[in-house]
Amino acid sequence: PQPKSSSSDHPSAPSASQLSQVAAAIKSLLRQPDYDDGSAGPVLVRLAWHSAGTYCKDTNTGGSNGAGMRYEAEGGDPANAGLQHARAFLEPIKAQFPFITYADLWTLAAVVAIREMDGPQISWKPGRTDFTDDSRIPPRGRLPDGSKGADHLRWIFYRMGFNDQEIVALSGAHNLGRCHSDRSGFEGKWVNNPTRFSNTYFRLLKMHDWKKKELANGMEQFVYVDEDLEPEEQEEETLMMLPTDIALLEDPSFRVWVDRYAEDKDLFFRDFAAVFAKLLELGIRRDKDENVVNEENLADGYRS
Template sequence: MSISPQPKSSSSDHPSAPSASQLSQVAAAIKSLLRQPDYDDGSAGPVLVRLAWHSAGTYCKDTNTGGSNGAGMRYEAEGGDPANAGLQHARAFLEPIKAQFPFITYADLWTLAAVVAIREMDGPQISWKPGRTDFTDDSRIPPRGRLPDGAKGADHLRWIFYRMGFNDQEIVALSGASIWAGATVTARGSKANGLLKMHDWKKKKLANGMEQFVYVDEDLEPEEQEEETLMMLPTDIALLEDPSFRVWVDRYAEDKNLFFRDFAAVFAKLLELGIRRDKDGTVVNEENLVNGYRSAPKKSDVATVPKDQNAGQVGHEARRLMEENAKHGKVAIKSKL
């Protein structure tokens, strides 16, 4: 993991980001909590990657709003977005670390946790910089609807990612985040791109109307087939069907080192969305200049479901696919970021 410390502030009224030594201690603590035998596939790593992705993925380059500053998911306006279903668990996993190291902001903790998790799950080393502050209220929370919906296709992917400032190559590379944020531990590296190309994916309509693509090994016994079903979402298949995306799927499937290099670069870019720094690397967003590096107080050690999600809202794929996956047991790709 590559940490670039932020310069210290000379003003006591404007607290500075933690030192490199302090951040190394936080990173070590994150590493120690990744193993969670009673959660999902036994690791908190994937959901921590998804937490950082969704925290930063709200950015809009045209309005310069959203992004990884502020840790807005602490507020109902963002945390209650159905697209963020399940992320209360990621935030709860990190609360003991926040209590142990109260100097770090939630915004820095969430993004650092993803970098540590990816590396520990045999992913590439990703450059990371501190300095994000925590919002003091929800007045800067961006509108909902900015995160990808796995039920849609190539046009939707471009609409979402172009808004953030990514190109087609970066879209394919960043889609690889699902390798660490929603895949089994055996589907990493360029293997996910290989899986896309390797199998004949058949469309399946779920009872709730949701569509996904599945591959079943016909050589297996019928009772084994359901257990070993692999699943992809329409956004995954769009990478195969769109010529511009397909070029990069092919290249990454054939060259793991190229994929790791490009993924590390684009994920580092993702974590910096919405962050403005001066030539010394100091964050100069308005809220940072006003309040400095302000770490919000701890909220809860318990994973509580935001009110909006509890209301049974629909319209996003996460909840319905999780329910379907529970029936199918082992799947390769569980959910799109």
């Protein structure tokens, strides 16, 4: 059992053995035969990404600490539509292991899911705290808009402290999951097997002649239709790219990395593991013992 840190100012994060129990429980809920492509994995990855991707380096606000999506101000942001499913998948685990904070659980779930979907092992550290009110929730509008281009991607991701290479590596997560017309308004998946992590997204981006298509709701995305297939099969096999995905192909500085990741899966896995670990640590300060030291965080969460 974990000693209680009652007199210490440090939050007391779960022990390694407690965390491996949580990780095992996450693994066992990934298979969801009635949900999407049979897996909770992709939407859990998106939950972690959206929890962290609000970070602003200039003001040191946002980031995966706090689990602000439990509050309407952040959870009700249209950019987060659909992520209530991811949070609901994890609710039984939080109930079974109340010692883990939501902020740790959401980020750990993505790391476990990526590994279980044949992706790289990503380093992850506990110690995040949960806000106890919505006073520190960042403003809406900090997450990327898929209908935009390269300038927008740089505007959003430079604010988090990422460079062009990291933007491309992170975008490789679109190897997973799909778009839902009732969430983002876009429709379809990027690759044929959207529950297996690989560099296929980059290979398809380069390989196909992506055609702009206007959807019934007026939104535009890019699609590839295999003309050799029967019409019925075409419907099923149609793959998509967002305008922001196509921007990676067309911008010369992004393109260098699309080419490298398409050619070299190991390089993509290494770079993705590094940048996803960095994403999950944005805004989180730790002391030499890896304890979270962000002053305001000490008011909530792990302190018992």
